[in-house]
Amino acid sequence: MTSTVESIAAPGVPGLDEAGRALLFTQARTANAFADTPVGDEQLAAIWELTRWAPTSANLQPLRVTFVRTAQGRERLLPLMNEGNRAKTASAPATAILAVDSRFHQYAPTLLPIRPQLKDALDADESLRATMTSFNGPLQAGYFILAIRAQGLVAGPMAGFDAAGIDAEFYPDGRWKSVLVVNIGHPGENPWFERLPRLDPADVIRWA
Ligand SMILES: Cc1cc2nc3c(=O)[nH]c(=O)nc-3n(C[C@H](O)[C@H](O)[C@H](O)COP(=O)(O)O)c2cc1C
Numbered sequence: 001m002t003s004t005v006e007s008i009a010a011p012g013v014p015g016l017d018e019a020g021r022a023l024l025f026t027q028a029r030t031a032n033a034f035a036d037t038p039v040g041d042e043q044l045a046a047i048w049e050l051t052r053w054a055p056t057s058a059n060l061q062p063l064r065v066t067f068v069r070t071a072q073g074r075e076r077l078l079p080l081m082n083e084g085n086r087a088k089t090a091s092a093p094a095t096a097i098l099a100v101d102s103r104f105h106q107y108a109p110t111l112l113p114i115r116p117q118l119k120d121a122l123d124a125d126e127s128l129r130a131t132m133t134s135f136n137g138p139l140q141a142g143y144f145i146l147a148i149r150a151q152g153l154v155a156g157p158m159a160g161f162d163a164a165g166i167d168a169e170f171y172p173d174g175r176w177k178s179v180l181v182v183n184i185g186h187p188g189e190n191p192w193f194e195r196l197p198r199l200d201p202a203d204v205i206r207w208a
Contacts, residue, residue, distance in 0.1 A: 024149050029195070031154040033188035034091040043151060044069070044094055044184070050147035056136040058118065059111045062104035063140035064176050069094040076169055081181065082160035092156065092183035097166060098144060099176040100137035105129060133177075141180045148184055154191070156183035 016024070044067045052061065068077050074090065077097070081089050089095055105122035112118055122129050141157075148155040158181045166178045 023152070024146055028149050029154070029187075029192045031156045031183065031185070031187050031191045032088050032193060033191045034088070034093060034154075034156075034183065034185035035188040036091075037093065037186040039069070039093045039153065039185055041067070041069070043153065044096075047096075047144065047147045047151055047153075047184070050150055051140065051144045054140065054143035056140060057132060058108075058115070060104055060108060060132060060136060061111060061140065062100045062133045062136050063144070063179075064099045064101050065144070066097040066099070066170055067094055068097060077166070077181075080162045080165040080169060081158065082162075085158045085160045085181075088156055089158070089181070089183055091188055092185045094184045096144070096182045096184060097170060097178055098137075098141050098180045098182060099167075099171065099178045100133040101176055102129070102133065103175055104133065137179050141182075145182065148182070153184055154187050158182070 022028070048065060051063075056062070068074055074095070077095060078086055078090060105119050108119040108122060109116055122132075145155045145157055161178070161181050163178050166181075167174070167176070171177070
């Protein structure tokens with residue numbers, strides 16, 4: 001599907017206002033407990049609708065999502081979360097398993113038609129495929145977290161899970177590989193841990 005919008009990044013178009021910056025970055029928090037307010041499938045689909053427009057290298061978009069939002073789905077997922085992540089995951093109305101598609105290059109001719117030779121090149125080079133998924137998968141996972149916030153929901157990303165167990169349970173054909181699990185919903189009781197410091201820009205930025 002293509003967009004009718006050419007580009008809105010043009011001179012004179014303002015950036016996000018302070019409320020938008022707060023929603024996505026400065027005031028946004030990681031949730032550790034969720035209210036029982038439901039999150040509908042259309043809201044979950046809207047998260048992906050934003051995520052899919054953010055850039056990836058060669059436009060190859062390796063990230064895949066499984067939205068777990070039924071009691072049966074949660075029952076399959078919970079034992080595979082680290083113990084410290086189970087209660088928060090049980091409280092979330094929806095949880096996304098983010099995975100990378102190890103055969104992502106199958107879509108290369110559609111996604112990058114200007115380089116028709118790319119699919120065969122990637123087919124022959126497993127190490128290049130691994131490099132591309134290891135960079136672009138987590139990159140898209142970051143976009144996904146921001147998209148949750150942009151929808152007015154809160155995210156609880158978790159790396160603490162049994163990846164081999166999730167892959168065996170949800171992706172038995174071996175093609176998708178889980179990279180991150182993200183709780184999605186509205187904040188519940190005492191949802192935030194203490195805010196941790198961020199690095200001083202002086203320790204991070206060099207200018208050249
Ligand atoms: C990739 C990633 C993995 C994380 N894994 C876990 C986890 O397994 N369990 C957990 O409780 N928090 C996890 N977190 C949450 C972070 O600790 C939290 O986002 C960070 O401390 C910032 O918190 P804040 O957004 O409230 O400032 C993870 C966050 C990210 C981005």
